[in-house]
Amino acid sequence: xxxxxxxNSLRRQQQRRILADAFLKMLPADAVIFREEELVPYExxxxxxxxxxxxxxxxxxxxxxxxxxxRYCHTNKIPVVARGAGTGLSGGALPHEDGVLLSxxxxxxxxxxxxxxxxxxxxxxxxxxxISDAARSQGLYYAPDPSSQIACSIGGNVAENAGGxxxxxxxxxxxxxxxxxxxxxEGERITLGGxxxxxxxxxxxxxxxxxxxxxxxxxxxxxxxxxIPTKAQVILATFDEVEAAGNAVAAIIxxxxxxxxxxxxxxxxxxxxxxxxxxxxxxxxAAILLCELDGSEEEVAVSVKFVCSxxxxxxxxxxxxxxxxxxxQRFWAGRKAAFPAVGRxxxxxxxxxxxxxxxxxxxxxxxxxxxxxxxxLRCANVFHAGDGNLHPLILYDANIPGELEKAEKxxxxxxxxxxxxxxxxxxxxxxxxxxxxxxxxxxxxxxxxIFHAVxxxxxxxxxxxxxxxxxxxxxxxxxxxxxxxxxxLRFPELERF
Amino acid sequence: xxxxxxxNSLRRQQQRRILADAFLKMLPADAVIFREEELVPYExxxxxxxxxxxxxxxxxxxxxxxxxxxRYCHTNKIPVVARGAGTGLSGGALPHEDGVLLSxxxxxxxxxxxxxxxxxxxxxxxxxxxISDAARSQGLYYAPDPSSQIACSIGGNVAENAGGxxxxxxxxxxxxxxxxxxxxxEGERITLGGxxxxxxxxxxxxxxxxxxxxxxxxxxxxxxxxxIPTKAQVILATFDEVEAAGNAVAAIIxxxxxxxxxxxxxxxxxxxxxxxxxxxxxxxxAAILLCELDGSEEEVAVSVKFVCSxxxxxxxxxxxxxxxxxxxQRFWAGRKAAFPAVGRxxxxxxxxxxxxxxxxxxxxxxxxxxxxxxxxLRCANVFHAGDGNLHPLILYDANIPGELEKAEKxxxxxxxxxxxxxxxxxxxxxxxxxxxxxxxxxxxxxxxxIFHAVxxxxxxxxxxxxxxxxxxxxxxxxxxxxxxxxxxLRFPELERF
Numbered sequence: 001x002x003x004x005x006x007x008n009s010l011r012r013q014q015q016r017r018i019l020a021d022a023f024l025k026m027l028p029a030d031a032v033i034f035r036e037e038e039l040v041p042y043e044x045x046x047x048x049x050x051x052x053x054x055x056x057x058x059x060x061x062x063x064x065x066x067x068x069x070x071r072y073c074h075t076n077k078i079p080v081v082a083r084g085a086g087t088g089l090s091g092g093a094l095p096h097e098d099g100v101l102l103s104x105x106x107x108x109x110x111x112x113x114x115x116x117x118x119x120x121x122x123x124x125x126x127x128x129x130x131i132s133d134a135a136r137s138q139g140l141y142y143a144p145d146p147s148s149q150i151a152c153s154i155g156g157n158v159a160e161n162a163g164g165x166x167x168x169x170x171x172x173x174x175x176x177x178x179x180x181x182x183x184x185x186e187g188e189r190i191t192l193g194g195x196x197x198x199x200x201x202x203x204x205x206x207x208x209x210x211x212x213x214x215x216x217x218x219x220x221x222x223x224x225x226x227x228i229p230t231k232a233q234v235i236l237a238t239f240d241e242v243e244a245a246g247n248a249v250a251a252i253i254x255x256x257x258x259x260x261x262x263x264x265x266x267x268x269x270x271x272x273x274x275x276x277x278x279x280x281x282x283x284x285x286a287a288i289l290l291c292e293l294d295g296s297e298e299e300v301a302v303s304v305k306f307v308c309s310x311x312x313x314x315x316x317x318x319x320x321x322x323x324x325x326x327x328x329q330r331f332w333a334g335r336k337a338a339f340p341a342v343g344r345x346x347x348x349x350x351x352x353x354x355x356x357x358x359x360x361x362x363x364x365x366x367x368x369x370x371x372x373x374x375x376x377l378r379c380a381n382v383f384h385a386g387d388g389n390l391h392p393l394i395l396y397d398a399n400i401p402g403e404l405e406k407a408e409k410x411x412x413x414x415x416x417x418x419x420x421x422x423x424x425x426x427x428x429x430x431x432x433x434x435x436x437x438x439x440x441x442x443x444x445x446x447x448x449x450i451f452h453a454v455x456x457x458x459x460x461x462x463x464x465x466x467x468x469x470x471x472x473x474x475x476x477x478x479x480x481x482x483x484x485x486x487x488x489l490r491f492p493e494l495e496r497f
Numbered sequence: 498x499x500x501x502x503x504x505n506s507l508r509r510q511q512q513r514r515i516l517a518d519a520f521l522k523m524l525p526a527d528a529v530i531f532r533e534e535e536l537v538p539y540e541x542x543x544x545x546x547x548x549x550x551x552x553x554x555x556x557x558x559x560x561x562x563x564x565x566x567x568r569y570c571h572t573n574k575i576p577v578v579a580r581g582a583g584t585g586l587s588g589g590a591l592p593h594e595d596g597v598l599l600s601x602x603x604x605x606x607x608x609x610x611x612x613x614x615x616x617x618x619x620x621x622x623x624x625x626x627x628i629s630d631a632a633r634s635q636g637l638y639y640a641p642d643p644s645s646q647i648a649c650s651i652g653g654n655v656a657e658n659a660g661g662x663x664x665x666x667x668x669x670x671x672x673x674x675x676x677x678x679x680x681x682x683e684g685e686r687i688t689l690g691g692x693x694x695x696x697x698x699x700x701x702x703x704x705x706x707x708x709x710x711x712x713x714x715x716x717x718x719x720x721x722x723x724x725i726p727t728k729a730q731v732i733l734a735t736f737d738e739v740e741a742a743g744n745a746v747a748a749i750i751x752x753x754x755x756x757x758x759x760x761x762x763x764x765x766x767x768x769x770x771x772x773x774x775x776x777x778x779x780x781x782x783a784a785i786l787l788c789e790l791d792g793s794e795e796e797v798a799v800s801v802k803f804v805c806s807x808x809x810x811x812x813x814x815x816x817x818x819x820x821x822x823x824x825x826q827r828f829w830a831g832r833k834a835a836f837p838a839v840g841r842x843x844x845x846x847x848x849x850x851x852x853x854x855x856x857x858x859x860x861x862x863x864x865x866x867x868x869x870x871x872x873x874l875r876c877a878n879v880f881h882a883g884d885g886n887l888h889p890l891i892l893y894d895a896n897i898p899g900e901l902e903k904a905e906k907x908x909x910x911x912x913x914x915x916x917x918x919x920x921x922x923x924x925x926x927x928x929x930x931x932x933x934x935x936x937x938x939x940x941x942x943x944x945x946x947i948f949h950a951v952x953x954x955x956x957x958x959x960x961x962x963x964x965x966x967x968x969x970x971x972x973x974x975x976x977x978x979x980x981x982x983x984x985x986l987r988f989p990e991l992e993r994f
Contacts, residue, residue, distance in 0.1 A: 116747065116856040161700075174700065175672070188943045200923045200932070200939055201948050201967055202712075203658075203671065206703030215699075227753035250613065256724035256792070295753070298799040306793060359613040426697045435697070442697055446685045451698050453954035458947065470698055 012055065015098070019056045019078070026068045031106075033057040042101050045083070046148075047091040047434055049404075054081070054095030059103045063183065063219045066102070070217065071187035073100055073463060080185070081465050082213040084124060084156030087148040089351060090432030092160060092212045092468055099466075104155050107219060110134050118225045119178055124155025124218045128162075131223065140225035143170035146428070147336055155218045161210030163428035165261040165335070166292075168386035172428065174209040176224045182208065182216035185459045190216065207454070212430055213465040215458040229294035232260065233304050234331045237316040238285040242266055242381075245287040246361035248314035249385040252291065253358065255310055257303060261292040261332075262386030266365075269338050269380035269393070276341035279334030280327075282318065289316075289385065290335055292328075338382040339393065346378070346395035350407045353429040354418035358388045367417055368392055375410040377403070389427030390418070416441055431469040439469075440476035448473060509552065512595070516553045516575070523565045528603075530554040539598050542580070543645075544588040544931055546901075551578070551592030556600045560680065560716045563599070567714065568684035570597055570960060577682070578962050579710045581621060581653030584645040586848060587929030589657060589709045589965055596963075601652050604716060607631050615722045616675055621652025621715045625659075628720060637722035640667035643925070644833055652715045658707030660925035662758040662832070663789075665883035669925065671706040673721045679705065679713035682956045687713065704951070709927055710962040712955040726791035729757065730801050731828045734813040735782040739763055739878075742784040743858035745811035746882040749788065750855065752807055754800060758789040759883030763862075766835050766877035766890070773838035776831030777824075779815065786813075786882065787832055789825075835879040836890065843875070843892035847904045850926040851915035855885045864914055865889055872907045874900070886924030887915070913938055928966040936966070937973035945970060 020034040033039060034056045043051040055078075060066050073080045079099030086093055095101045108125035115138040120131055128149040132141040145164035146152055152162065158180060163172045170176065179193040193205035208215055239245040245264055252259065265273065266287050274281040281288060289311070293303040308319050322328035334341075342349050356364050365381060372379040378395040392414055396407040415425045415438045425431070425438040439448070451470045455462070517531040530536060531553045540548040552575075557563050570577045576596030583590055592598045605622035612635040617628055625646040629638040642661035643649055649659070655677060660669045667673065676690040690702035705712055736742040742761055749756065762770065763784050771778040778785060786808070790800040805816050819825035831838075839846050853861050862878060869876045875892040889911055893904040912922045912935045922928070922935040936945070948967045952959070 116751075117854045118751070174703070184943075184947075190943050190947065192944075194919075194921055194939075200921055200928050200936060201944075202708055202951055203703045203706065204944075204947065204951070206671070206700045207951075209700065211699055227751060229753060254613075254615070254724060256726060296799065296803060298803075299796055302793065302795040302799060306795075357614045422691075424691055424697055431697050439697060442691075446681075446687050447689075447698075447701075450681075450687065450701065450955065454699055454701070454704075454951055457950035457954045 016055050019100070022072060023056065023058060023069070026072070027058065027060060027065055031059045031061065031065065033059065042083070042086075042095060042103070045086040045088045045091060045093040047089055047094070047432065050091045050094050050433055052095045052097050054097070054099055054101040057101045057103060059106055061106050063107070063189070066183050066217055066219055067187040067189065069100065069102060070183050070185055074185050074187065074461070077461055077463065079463050079466050080217075082155075082159070082217045084153035084159065085127070085151050087152040088156060088160055088430065088432065089353070090160075090426070090430040090434040092430050092432035092465070093156075094433050096466065102217065104153070104217070104219075111220070113138060113140070113225070115140065118227075119222055120225055121220065121222050122154055123220060124158070125153050128152050128154055128157055135225050136228070139228055141228050142176065142223055143226050144173050144176055147339065154221050154223065158209055158218050158221060159211065159213050160430040161428065163384070163389070165263055165332070165384065167428070168262055168384065169258045169260045170226065174206055177205060177209060177221065178224055179222035180205055180208055180218055181220035182218050184216050185461070185463050189219075193222070210430065212432060212469040214455055214469055215464065217464075229260075231297045231300040232292055232294040232328060233300055234322045234328045235291045235293070235304060235307055235311065236281070236320045236322075236331050237289040237291065237311045238282045238318040239287045239289070239315065240285070240317055241315070242287045242365050243362040244315040245289050246365065246385070248289060248311055248316065249361065250358050251310050251314050252307060253386065255306070257307060259291045259307070259386060260294040261290065262384070263290045263335050264288070264381070264383055264385035265290075265335060265338065266381040268378060269342060269382045270334070272341040272345050272380065273334035273338050276344055277334045277337050279330050281334055290331055335382070338380075342380050342393045342395065347397040347399065348395070348404070350394040350396065350411050352390065352392045352394065352411050352414050353427050354390050354415050354423055354425055355427040356388045356390065356418050356421050356423035360421040360423070361385070361388065364390070364417060364421060368414060371410055371413055375406055377407060377410055379410070384427070387427070388423065412438065433468055436469065436471045436475070439471050445473055445476070448476065513552050516597070519569060520553065520555060520566070523569070524555065524557060524562055528556045528558060528562065530556065539580070539592060539600070542583040542588060542590040543586045544591070544929065547588045547591050547930055549592045549594050551594070551596055551598035554598045554600060556603050558603050560604070560686070563680050563714055563716055564684040564686065566597065566599060567680050567682055571682050571684065571958070574958055574960065576960050576963050577714075579652075579656070579714045581650035581656065582624065582648050584649040585653060585657055585927065585929060586850070587657075587923070587927045587931040589927050589929035589962070590653070591930050593963065599714065601650070601714070601716075608717070610635060610637070610722070612637065615724075616719055617722055618717065618719050619651055620717060621650060621655070623651050625649050625651055625654055632722050633725070636725055638725050639673065639720055640723050641670050641673055644836070651718050651720065655706055655715050655718060656708065656710050657927040658925070660881070660886070662760055662829075662881065664925070665759055665881065666755045666757045667723065671703055674702060674706060674718065675721055676719035677702055677705055677715055678717035679715050681713050682958070682960050690719070707927065709929060709966040711952055711966060712961065714961075726757075728794045728797040729789055729791040729825060730797055731819045731825045732788045732790070732801060732804055732808065733778070733817045733828050734786045734788065734808045735779045735815040736784045736786070736812065737782070737814055738812070739784045739862050740859040741812040742786050743862065743882070745786060745808055745813065746858065747855050748807050748811050749804060750883065752803070754804060756788045756804070756883060757791040758787065759881070760787045760832050761785070761878070761880055761882035762787075762832060762835065763878040765875060766839060766879045767831070769838040769842050769877060770831035770835050773841055774831045774834050776827050778831055787828055832879070835877075839877050839890045839892065844894040844896065845892075845901075847891040847893065847908050849887065849889045849891065849908050849911050850924050851887050851912050851920055851922055852924040853885045853887065853915050853918050853920035857918040857920070858882070858885065861887070861914060861918060865911060868907055868910055872903055874904055874907055876907070881924070884924070885920065909935065930965055933966065933968045933972070936968050942970055942973070945973065
């Protein structure tokens with residue numbers, strides 16, 4: 001075994017050298033990283049439980065260099081993993097051990113902010129927040145706002161179809177794109193979409209969005225911009241029962257209100273956030289709802305009044321309205337810092353991301369509470385309630401043997417429950433490597449075969465981010481034997497869904 | 498030649514007989530139509546300039562029968578064209594001369610209206626309007642409203658990604674779908690989407706929407722329902738110059754207002770509509786804008802006031818607000834009847850459907866007016882101004898030799914102009930057969946190759962609606978020699994776009 005490991009290491013060193021020589025001929029020296037110690041920072045993305053040093057990291061300066069890299073990889077059948085800012089939470093940018101890690105960090109120019117057509121043309125390495133910063137002086141902004149928006153890149157947002165607290169009203173990344181230019185594995189430049197309402201032919205722009213780097217490498221993005229709302233206010237509603245908060249969410253939506261954001265935090269998460277940020281949350285509450293309304297001064301006044309009355313009818317024990325923008329920001333600060341806040345009360349946590357139909361909210365929260373007891377692990381619930389996107393945070397201690405495995409099992413059970421009630425295994429974080437087994441629970445073989453066929457239409461040799469997002473049928477067969485049947489048996493009472 | 502034609506006719510008769518015998522074994526007798534005189538009603542859809550009698554028409558009663566039909570066609574390599582209500586305007590449901598026309602008209606059940614999750618599960622043959630009718634008692638409706646909504650089916654809406662006057666605020670069909678079940682050409686049942694915010698894996702639901710029957714046959718659709726707005730009002734604004742109306746549209750959107758509908762009619766079309774419907778339109782106006790605002794009573798009051806002030810600032814000479822729902826309906830009646838109204842003032846008309854960036858509106862209208870003079874054909878402009886979706890109606894007389902050809906050339910030139918200014922050749926009517934040549938102007942070969950590869954992933958033998966929507970590269974080469982280069986030369990001043 002030792003001899004084999006040495007052989008592998010030697011083989012990798014040789015491969016690395018060959019690649020470095022080849023790429024140094026087509027790229028500037030500082031665009032090719034191949035020394036082991038310099039490769040380590042790229043060994044994982046935001047899902048740090050999985051780590052893999054790539055053969056080589058490339059940091060091209062322009063689209064022509066991206067084309068040259070992909071042509072070489074295509075000719076020589078070398079796997080390529082594209083990476084934006086590396087903030088992804090599902091391991092989508094985890095390097096391939098025998099492949100190139102292609103960072104788009106240097107394609108970071110905002111090419112145009114077009115005020116009259118309300119759009120911006122940007123390179124993939126531009127940070128999400130930088131687009132809104134650049135558009136602000138013209139009264140515009142880019143709506144999707146993942147929690148990582150200060151750091152995450154628009155290219156990564158396209159790859160994962162990122163959402164955020166405002167996606168209930170303004171949509172996910174896919175709803176805010178007009179056009180994407182990508183380089184195919186053959187090195188060809190292709191433009192998808194095109195700025196119109198509906199693009200003729202097949203909707204490849206939507207197909208590309210959320211495809212996790214498996215169809216092509218994004219080198220330019222045309223995004224929609226929206227006028228910055230004149231006014232925004234947040235209502236903070238306190239509930240003595242989580243179920244009542246869930247029902248209030250349904251009541252708001254059923255009354256035809258689409259808030260700019262509608263978030264639920266349970267007691268464990270709001271306590272953690274309050275201790276960390278001092279947002280002014282009521283620490284005795286079973287749950288709080290944060291409901292943001294935006295628009296013109298008068299529209300917001302009308303909607304705030306209406307939503308407050310719905311919240312009270314739904315059993316809110318207290319309703320507070322942000323009195324100015326400072327207070328509004330403070331109400332959100334607790335929510336936006338909920339993940340690090342939970343990090344303070346537990347050595348480790350495992351962030352889940354599933355969706356369920358809104359009406360299942362109360363039932364699913366009850367089942368998660370039961371699982372929490374059964375696994376003897378705490379679980380904080382923070383989520384985009386308006387669109388049924390759960391983010392349970394499972395608290396564990398990686399230093400206690402077996403706790404990580406227990407947390408993963410707990411998480412897997414939550415996702416299987418999401419599927420069983422008619423939801424999905426990911427709301428906005430993507431499948432990546434983390435949820436590839438759960439894809440087998442989500443999709444029958446026939447659907448997975450179509451995924452593979454479509455992937456092959458773009459990338460017949462499976463070189464672009466191989467092993468992510470779409471499980472092979474044999475992987476599912478293996479996983480199915482272990483989990484899925486058991487998973488189905490776990491929720492026999494839900495078979496009617 | 499006569500002998501060859503007789504041979505063809507004989508061969509078709511034999512093929513028809515073989516198919517009829519085969520299908521009569523798997524379907525009830527009244528589901529198999531093969532007598533020439535009974536086939537004629539299916540020879541075209543809403544684009545009646547193209548006609549083709551199919552070999553056979555099948556009218557299955559359930560999904561199992563659809564599967565049996567497709568399995569047979571797959572095994573025997575027989576082309577299949579699926580058809581909803583046949584109201585499509587681009588020839589997408591034109592039969593194949595050697596193929597099966599598969600009507601989904603009998604899959605017409607509303608399977609469930611789910612009030613608490615605000616969704617409805619329906620079969621593809623259900624009429625668009627019937628969904629809203631069924632949901633009304635629960636305070637809900639289905640938002641996309643193509644002009645043909647009384648007749649068109651939801652399956653056809655999915656195939657063409659249909660829009661309507663309200664799609665500015667509520668989106669196209671693709672934005673209002675949760676899940677589609679389809680039968681593949683191999684006869685397999687596949688479910689795409691799944692009710693969540695974002696479906697894991699590739700976004701095949703969006704890919705399927707608007708794919709014009711080329712990837713599979715839709716047998717079930719889960720649509721989103723929305724609460725019926727408490728209040729809706731329409732503003733009718735009169736302009737003495739078309740350009741001012743165009744600029745008013747941009748000003749409304751730039752102020753962060755998203756009207757439920759925002760439509761522009763020029764003098765020719767509003768005069769025709771007024772003469773037909775007596776909607777109360779100002780017949781001397783160069784153009785009118787119809788702007789609908791919906792929401793709660795108070796929200797609408799606030800927004801109407803705001804939009805009226807924007808319209809006046811933009812140069813509207815008169816602004817009228819619908820005083821009750823009867824007047825609101827009358828204002829819309831003229832717009833909704835604009836096409837038949839134009840039909841009354843001209844023996845024939847050719848309806849175009851292109852999109853342009855909003856800021857090009859005034860310039861494009863000016864160029865269309867110039868073309869109208871050059872071709873010596875009148876052109877009425879009616880369109881979804883808010884999203885830059887033009888519907889120029891070219892007036893001609895098919896009985897005057899050469900006029901149809903001239904109208905088609907005029908139309909082609911309009912679409913090429915749309916592409917040249919950064920728009921697209923179809924906003925909501927689809928490509929079908931009508932615009933297959935313009936697809937060559939819209940997309941370079943590399944993009945078309947990807948379309949074909951994705952199509953082949955679903956339908957490797959090209960049996961589903963062959964010859965529609967995606968031109969072959971050889972077709973484009975041929976068309977390019979005739980038109981595209983000339984088309985590009987036609988707008989040399991636009992090359993900067």
